[in-house]
Amino acid sequence: MLTDEFGREVTGVRVSLTDRCNFDCVYCHNEGLGDTRGPMDPQDDEMDTEDVVRFLEVVAEFGVDAVKFTGGEPMLRQDLEEIIARTPDEMEVSMTTNGTFLPGRADDLVDAGLERVNVSQDALDPDDFAAVTKSGAYDKVLEGVDAALEAGLEPVKLNMVVFEHTAGYVPEMVDHVAENDGLQLQLIEYMPELTGKPEWNIEIERVHDWLAERAVDIEHREMHDRRRYWVAGSDDEGTERSREDPGVGMVEIVDPVENPTFCANCHRVRVTHEGYLKGCLNRNDDLRTMGEMTNSEIREAFRETVENRVPYYGEYMIKNADGEWELNEKYLDAPA
Ligand SMILES: Nc1nc2c(ncn2[C@@H]2O[C@H](COP(=O)(O)OP(=O)(O)OP(=O)(O)O)[C@@H](O)[C@H]2O)c(=O)[nH]1
Ligand SMILES: C[S@@+](CC[C@H](N)C(=O)[O-])C[C@H]1O[C@@H](n2cnc3c(N)ncnc32)[C@H](O)[C@@H]1O
Ligand code: SF4
Numbered sequence: 001m002l003t004d005e006f007g008r009e010v011t012g013v014r015v016s017l018t019d020r021c022n023f024d025c026v027y028c029h030n031e032g033l034g035d036t037r038g039p040m041d042p043q044d045d046e047m048d049t050e051d052v053v054r055f056l057e058v059v060a061e062f063g064v065d066a067v068k069f070t071g072g073e074p075m076l077r078q079d080l081e082e083i084i085a086r087t088p089d090e091m092e093v094s095m096t097t098n099g100t101f102l103p104g105r106a107d108d109l110v111d112a113g114l115e116r117v118n119v120s121q122d123a124l125d126p127d128d129f130a131a132v133t134k135s136g137a138y139d140k141v142l143e144g145v146d147a148a149l150e151a152g153l154e155p156v157k158l159n160m161v162v163f164e165h166t167a168g169y170v171p172e173m174v175d176h177v178a179e180n181d182g183l184q185l186q187l188i189e190y191m192p193e194l195t196g197k198p199e200w201n202i203e204i205e206r207v208h209d210w211l212a213e214r215a216v217d218i219e220h221r222e223m224h225d226r227r228r229y230w231v232a233g234s235d236d237e238g239t240e241r242s243r244e245d246p247g248v249g250m251v252e253i254v255d256p257v258e259n260p261t262f263c264a265n266c267h268r269v270r271v272t273h274e275g276y277l278k279g280c281l282n283r284n285d286d287l288r289t290m291g292e293m294t295n296s297e298i299r300e301a302f303r304e305t306v307e308n309r310v311p312y313y314g315e316y317m318i319k320n321a322d323g324e325w326e327l328n329e330k331y332l333d334a335p336a
């Protein structure tokens, strides 16, 4: 296992398979790469099947035991089933998707070895959904969630970005996962770093407080020190419940913004669709090429990426005397 200078072991990789997408979500950070708009056909700049598989085989040598496929929309890749089937057996395989292509493909993905799926769903009303995603595919997303459940991918995590447009929908989404077996909710704090629009931020602590008040159980996850709440639906509020009871749903909060604890517990290296390693989601100045992607080039680049990884909040960005975050000057001229 490789460990960075800050004692963070790298146990997982997040592989962006494409930056193409059939949605145009107003908040999209595209895993740190900017715009997803553009042609939907396969692009030459994407890592091919062999590159992705070779990369996974090499990092498995370093003890990496989990891969998350993401994008853009990873299901636009027609070789996704093959990539998953050829992923080293010792790796847990998960995917984050907008869900629209799961109907008709979920079974094949599971047969290939997919173990978990997160489906992005920001609202429970087609018009609200369309306003955020710029897509009318709401019904397809619901069908996608059902297809994933039927294919045995339970629990399916629904990803919801909490920001100005969606904050009001949180209570109904919490009820939705409490009332429907097999679903969990992941509330993701809106990250303004890569999208601009800081005015869309909401105070995520208020969501924590609201959930803590209603929760029948609370847990801290090792990964990123994330908090998980088990919450009863509003119809059952006030009745004695435990986390295993029907009518109780799990809600996890992902709150990376200005959160040094989150970064101190970050164990994942990212790979862009073009095959660049990336030590931190929030940075684009630390991209590292893997050259022609031979085994030795991948090995070397992966080692260097881990050696140079830096927690974003609390180290790369530090607070100045006025309490504002600013770039730590020791990284001003640092090599990537
Ligand atoms: N800044 C930052 N944001 C993250 C990180 N991990 C997840 N996020 C945010 O959470 C979003 C959803 O994460 P997912 O791709 O669904 O996966 P996950 O929740 O991290 O992982 P699992 O719980 O293993 O499914 C990401 O696209 C980011 O917006 C991280 O390491 N750093
Ligand atoms: C970039 S998308 C890629 C995978 C897939 N297209 C999807 O939407 O699930 C991965 C996740 O990032 C989340 N996300 C995108 N932009 C974000 C932002 N600015 N802040 C927080 N989360 C964001 C999305 O909601 C989604 O759950
Ligand atoms: S579906 Fe995912 S990749 Fe596509 S625009 Fe929305 S968040 Fe971005």
Ligand code: SF4
Residues within 6 Å of the ligand: 256, 262, 263, 264, 266, 279, 280, 281, 282, 310, 311, 312, 313
């Ligand atoms: S260092 Fe922090 S901001 Fe960067 S990827 Fe890890 S958790 Fe996210």
